[in-house]
Amino acid sequence: MQELAKRYCEFRDEVFEFLEGGEWREVGEGRMTHDKRVKVGEWKEVVIFGSNEVKGLDYTKNVLKDVLPEGTVEMCEEGGGEVILSRLGGRARIKKHVGPSNLRLTCHLGVKVPEGCGIEVAGVEMGWKEGECIVFDDGYEHRVWNDSKEDRIVLLIRFWNPVVEEGEREGFLEEAKRRKEEDYRERWHPPKEEGEEWIEGIIEEGRRCAKCGVQGKEELRIGQGERFEIYCRSCGNIETRD
Structure with a gap:
């Protein structure tokens, strides 16, 4: 993700312009009830690649397609991951939880990072800085906090764990498709x-x-x-x- 951090300055202005009036969705809105259970306070997202992806941010999308690891955007389109702007409101918490699989890794690129924010993964605490990346395996227990009064915003990217073989990817994506269809039916079929x-x-x-x-x-x-x-x-x- 070094190339992503290097090229952050190229799309930073477009992202901040979008933040002025972009439409944010509540994380877990109508789906992913797991996400509803773990949050305390405001936790919202804008999907760049994945289900319900936002219109606009065209330059940002082009840069990301150029620098993200191979297969990342395709995984998002198949329902196995996402690239999102994640906003955690002031005084908000995301309680300890684990992701569905260690076949993929998670990258956070700091966008707006006030004092008093952090993440703990497998007992190790980390923080963010604007324009810098942290990478972790969300298959380990992790939690997030924002002790400030301001929003904390990161660009969140799910990408394939480099050790995963092609056959394992296919199985994971098939399961992701099944879960995605179940989410749609639960949300839209009363x-x-x-x-x-x-x-x-x-x-x-x-x-x-x-x-x-x-x-x-x-x-x-x-x-x-x-x-x-x-x-x-x-x-x-x-x-x-x-």
């Missing part, structure tokens, strides 16, 4: 009402969501009578039609 038969299907290939513009993420649900709804799995937009 319990069926008594006596109501739902037919679920994917909208014709090529259709884009009217709200977020993402292609191929809509689902059709048909209920009683002539009513049906179109759900966008990317942004949560709902269209109801008769």
